[in-house]
Amino acid sequence: MKALKYHSAWNVELREVPDLHATGDDDVVVDIRYCGICGTDLGIVSGNYPVAVSGVTLGHEASGIVAEIGPAVTSVAVGDRVVINPTPYCGRCRMCQTQRINHCVNKHGTESGVSYDGAYADRYRTTSAFVHRVPDHVSLRAAALTEPLSCVVAGARKLRPPSLTANTYVIGAGPLGLLYTWVLSLKGLTPVVVEHSPARLEFARDRLPDGTGAYESLEEARGKFFNDPQAPLDIVVDTTSMLLEELFPQMACGGTYMSIGLKEKRASIDTMLLADRSLSVIGSIDSLHGSFVEAFHLITSGRIPAERLISDVVPLEQYRRGFAALGCDIDTRRFGPADQASCKVLIAPGDLSE
Ligand SMILES: [Zn+2]
Ligand SMILES: [Zn+2]
Structure with missing residues (x-):
C-alpha cells in the first residue's frame, strides 16, 4: 500500500x-x-x-x-x-x-x-x-470534515457570549473560519468573517449561514456589517493567531479573544487591561469529551x-x-x-x- x-x-x-x-x-x-x-x-x-x-x-x-x-x-x-x-x-x-x-x-x-x-x-x-x-x-x-468540526465544537464550548447580540468576528475564511461561523451561528450568534484573500472571500461568501457576512478587512466589517466604524469587538476567533497584540487593546469590556492558529507568534498584552476590562484570552486545540460525536451529528443532520x-x-x-x-x-x-x-x-x- x-x-x-x-x-x-x-x-x-x-x-x-x-x-x-x-x-x-x-x-x-x-x-x-x-x-x-x-x-x-x-x-x-x-x-x-x-x-x-x-x-x-x-x-x-x-x-x-x-x-x-x-x-x-x-x-x-x-x-x-x-x-x-x-x-x-x-x-x-x-x-x-x-x-x-x-x-x-x-x-x-x-x-x-x-x-x-x-x-x-x-x-x-x-x-x-x-x-x-x-x-x-x-x-x-x-x-x-468531522474531525476539524469537532475541534471547532470543542473551541466553541469555551466561548461564553455575554449576550446573543455580541459582535462576533471570525478572522480567516479557511475551513476552521467557516466552521466556526457555522457553529457560532447555530449557537445564536451572528458572526462576521474577515478574509484578506479576494479568492477565498469569494468562495466563502455563498457558503455562510444566513445573516452572517464576509469582508476583506476588519474596518470594512465594522463599517458595513455593524454600521459603525468603531463597532465593539466582543468576541474574536482568530484562526491566524497573528492578531492578538493588535486587537487586544480594542476588545470591548467582557470580551473574549480566542486564538486557534498553530503558528508561533510572540505577543505582549497589558495585564491591567485584562483585569480592568474583564477580558479573556483563550486557546483551543483538538477534540473535547463528546465533541466528535456532536460534530458528527451536525454533519449527519445536515445542520452544517x-x-x-x-x-x-x-x-x-x-x-x-x-x-x-x-x-x-x-x-x-x-x-x-x-x-x-x-x-x-x-x-x-x-x-x-x-
Ligand atoms: Zn485537522
Ligand atoms: Zn487519558
Missing part, C-alpha cells in the same frame, strides 16, 4: 509500505477514501509546527470503508462506511476523567497523522472505539453543509497539488497565505466514486 511519509520539514514522500491488517482483537482496518488537509499538516510540512514524529504517515481527517476487523469487534462490520476519530485517549487518566481528553497523559504526542501513523495512505489501523458508521445519506467526503466547504479533491499521488492549493508549495519550499479559491482540500487514496 502507499503512504505519505514525513521525514523532516519539506521532506515528505509517497512510499510503498507493508499492507496494514487487523492483528489485535479490537482492531479495525479502514480502506481510506478521503483525508482532509489540515492547517496542522501545512505547519508540519513547512516546518512551522514541528511536532510530527519523523517517519510517521501524515493525515488525520479521514473517512473510508472497513476492510478488516479483529474477532472482538461488534460495532462495525467489513464493508461499513466509517469516519475515523484520530485522537486517541485512555478514558482513565486525570485529564480524561476531568473532561480534557485532548490532553490525555497516556497518549504519546497528539494524534494519528502527527504522532502515530495517519491516513494519507491506502489503509489505516485503529480500534473500534475510534470509528463511527456513516449513515447512507451522508457522503464520505462530508464525513471527512460540510460538503460545500470542500474546494478540491486530489488523488493521493497528486498530494503536492493539494498542498499547493493551500499555499504550501512543496516543490519550491514556500509557504504563504492561500490566495486561490480554496477551502477544505481532500486527498483521496482510493476510489473517488464513494
